[in-house]
Amino acid sequence: MTSTVTGFQTADPHRPDVLVTAHEPADVVAAVRTASDRDLPVTVHATGHGHTVGRVGGLVVATGEMRGVAVDPTARVAWVEAGARSADVVAAAAAHGLAPVSGSFPGVGVVGYTLGGGLGLLGREFGWASDRVRAAEIVLDGGELRRVTDGELFAALRGGRPSVGVVTALEIGLVPLRTVVGGGLFLDVADAAAVLPVLHRLAVEAPESLGVSFGVVPVPALDVVPAPIRGRTVLHVRLVDTSGGAARAAERSVRAAAPVLLGGLRELPWTESGTIVGEPEVPHAYEGTNVLAGEVPAEALGGVVEAARTAPVGCVVDVRRLGGALARRPEGPDAVSFRGAGWIVRVLSSTEGCSPDDVRRAHRAVLAPVAESALGRMAGFVYGASPVGPAELHEPAVADLLTRVRAEYDPAGRFA
Numbered sequence: 001m002t003s004t005v006t007g008f009q010t011a012d013p014h015r016p017d018v019l020v021t022a023h024e025p026a027d028v029v030a031a032v033r034t035a036s037d038r039d040l041p042v043t044v045h046a047t048g049h050g051h052t053v054g055r056v057g058g059l060v061v062a063t064g065e066m067r068g069v070a071v072d073p074t075a076r077v078a079w080v081e082a083g084a085r086s087a088d089v090v091a092a093a094a095a096h097g098l099a100p101v102s103g104s105f106p107g108v109g110v111v112g113y114t115l116g117g118g119l120g121l122l123g124r125e126f127g128w129a130s131d132r133v134r135a136a137e138i139v140l141d142g143g144e145l146r147r148v149t150d151g152e153l154f155a156a157l158r159g160g161r162p163s164v165g166v167v168t169a170l171e172i173g174l175v176p177l178r179t180v181v182g183g184g185l186f187l188d189v190a191d192a193a194a195v196l197p198v199l200h201r202l203a204v205e206a207p208e209s210l211g212v213s214f215g216v217v218p219v220p221a222l223d224v225v226p227a228p229i230r231g232r233t234v235l236h237v238r239l240v241d242t243s244g245g246a247a248r249a250a251e252r253s254v255r256a257a258a259p260v261l262l263g264g265l266r267e268l269p270w271t272e273s274g275t276i277v278g279e280p281e282v283p284h285a286y287e288g289t290n291v292l293a294g295e296v297p298a299e300a301l302g303g304v305v306e307a308a309r310t311a312p313v314g315c316v317v318d319v320r321r322l323g324g325a326l327a328r329r330p331e332g333p334d335a336v337s338f339r340g341a342g343w344i345v346r347v348l349s350s351t352e353g354c355s356p357d358d359v360r361r362a363h364r365a366v367l368a369p370v371a372e373s374a375l376g377r378m379a380g381f382v383y384g385a386s387p388v389g390p391a392e393l394h395e396p397a398v399a400d401l402l403t404r405v406r407a408e409y410d411p412a413g414r415f416a
Contacts, residue, residue: 005060007048008107011285011351011384014045016060022082023065025137025145025168032166033143035059035414042415044166046083046109048283050116053385061166064109068169071096076174077134082167084110089172090271099177099270101129106274107281111167116380117159117336119344121240121273122180124324125208130159131330132173138165141414152333156405160335160398161379164410181247182211182240182276183265189216189233191258192305198257199237200298202250203321210246213238215277216308216317228261233309238276239265277318287359287384288348292322292341293373303369304345311362313354318346335402337395338375345370346381356385 005014018040020031035042041058045051063082069089070079073096080089087106093099101120103113118129126132136148136157145168148154156162187195203212214237221231237254241247244267251265268275301319308315320343327339347366349359363386367374377392394402410416 005045005048005062006283007045007051008283009048009051009286009383010283011051011287012054014043014055014060015057016043016055017057018059019062020059021062021065025139028061028063028139028166028168029143029145031059031061032139032141036142041413042166044082046112047085047107049105049108050112050380050383052383063166063168066168071098071174073098076176077171078174079169079171080110081169082111086110086113087274090273093174094178094269094271097176097178098174100172100174101126101132102273103129104274104277105279110172111170113380114170114172115157115159115161115167117378119320119326119378119380121182121211121276122242123326124206124211124322125242126175127325127328127330128159128336129172130334130336133158133170134173135171136167137169138167140165141410141412150332152401152405153409155333156335156402158330158332158334158336160394160402162335162402162405163415164406165415177242177270179267179269180240180242180273181244181265181267182238182273183268184263184276184278185237185239185251185254185260186229186262187235187237187254187258187260189235189305189309192235192302194258195235195237195254196301196305197298198253200301202253206250206321207243207246208324209242210250211238211240211321212250213318213320215319216305216315218314218316226262232261234261235305240273240276285351285384286348287351287356287386288346288381289363289367289383289386289388290344290346290377290381291367291370291374292338292376292378293343293345293370294341294375296343296345296370296373300369300373304366307366307368308347311365313349313358313362315362315366316348317366318348320344335394335398337393337398341375343370344378344381348383351384360386
């Protein structure tokens with residue numbers, strides 16, 4: 001009987017022949033052995049936040065019930081099981097004045113996020129989440145459970161998403177962090193011409209402690225939405241700072257550029273960092289893509305905003321300043337590509353009631369203004385069936401590493 005697996009991303013769910021809900025590593029070992037014995041392809045499903053296309057047939061290992069987190073405050077590390085959400089690790093680490101290099105959405109799966117690099121709100125100060133992987137526990141073809149701390153497989157797992165097994169846990173480094181100054185400011189998109197040059201300057205000149213990003217968000221006209229932004233398309237300026245002063249100064253500059261409809265900054269515990277971007281928590285169907293770009297002028301960002309504002313389908317855009325620690329190589333081997341990117345521009349649309357062709361045309365138009373400076377794409381932000389080529393996801397040296405790792409550890413393509 002075919003089972004269905006649906007996660008946060010509800011479009012095109014998995015429809016495997018065999019579904020295994022794992023509660024511990026032994027369950028994963030047994031599932032992979034079964035797949036090897038029956039020559040079945042294997043797909044891993046945790047939260048489904050970054051889901052692309054569904055698996056039809058084969059075997060799916062659902063790891064979402066494996067949510068254990070153990071923190072060693074002396075070593076400043078956390079042992080994180082395969083189904084743990086960001087909020088799980090943030091809460092466990094906060095009890096010791098520590099924090100993971102977590103992203104903007106508390107519900108995202110930590111292992112999938114980290115294996116794909118993991119772009120955190122404070123990445124400019126602390127680097128990619130994958131830079132802080134200390135060890136990985138992975139079940140390889142045939143059912144071998146292995147702890148990996150070095151070598152090419154370890155390098156591939158630090159940002160390359162090699163898909164050569166089922167990762168059952170990661171050991172990740174934590175950073176000392178209790179509170180930040182952060183929040184979001186909503187402005188009317190009609191004021192983009194006045195605001196974007198200011199934002200661009202703030203982002204380019206920002207100290208590494210300051211995270212600068214903005215979104216273009218078509219806000220629905222619903223009663224639950226605050227009246228000042230209800231039914232508007234808004235610019236959502238996001239600022240987060242470990243020192244506080246830089247964020248406060250940036251907020252003053254934004255407020256001087258145009259009227260703020262809603263929002264502001266405050267000192268908040270890292271356990272409330274998900275409120276800075278405030279992403280929707282209700283599962284839905286969507287498709288999305290992105291561009292990692294070099295240096296982008298303010299005029300190009302204006303083109304992105306205008307294309308999103310006038311798109312025939314609803315487009316949610318997220319633009320983030322990169323650089324800082326994100327550009328520096330970590331200790332030990334890794335597989336993060338395009339560290340030289342200065343910006344990432346993301347676009348996402350609901351696919352409910354929209355044709356894929358219409359969505360993709362709109363996304364191409366949104367990203368066109370930054371095409372000349374494009375370096376590649378971040379795999380973790382390619383959602384649904386959005387088309388992407390292998391050369392867009394990895395630099396040549398990383399692609400060669402992944403080819404060698406797959407040839408050695410998954411020659412049958414069990415996890416491809």
